Amino acid sequence: MQISSRFTEYGLTGGFFWICQFILLWYSGKIQLLLSNLPIVHIPNEISQIASAAITGLVGSLGIISVFVAGLLLDLLAVIFRPVEMRVFQRHLERNRSWLGRLISEVRVVRHSDWAEIHFSGSRRISADSRGGRSDSI
Secondary structure, eight states: HHHHHHHHHHHHHHHHHHHHHHHHHHHTOOOHHHHHHHHHOOOOSSSOOOHHHHHHHHHHHHHHHHHHHHHHHHHTTTTHHHHHHHHHHHHHHHHHHHHHHHHHHHHHSSSSHHHHHHHHHHHHHHHHHHOOOOOOOO
């Protein structure tokens, strides 16, 4: 993976995270509380336009960096939530076993042995993770 792709991914993830946070605040009615508690920055008249532009640029760049860092932290924390995601996937797999089995048998591209391997290795891995042990199967 190219480093520019990784930076783009972190930026998009962080941006999506902050957008979702603001949407949740807006729907919960807490956005007005947040906006009323933010201090309004007044730039004194003695500061020149160049300094004012520099301050605005600095604040903007800090905002972009915070979006990137949020994406980076979310990517790093994703490892913590992997076992939870695997358990949810296993529950959905068990719940939808009947129609997924029929679909797999009708599709010629996917072999039934592959379906069995996914299904049974997933259940062994989930049970090992839930006991606190580790399974080496993929």
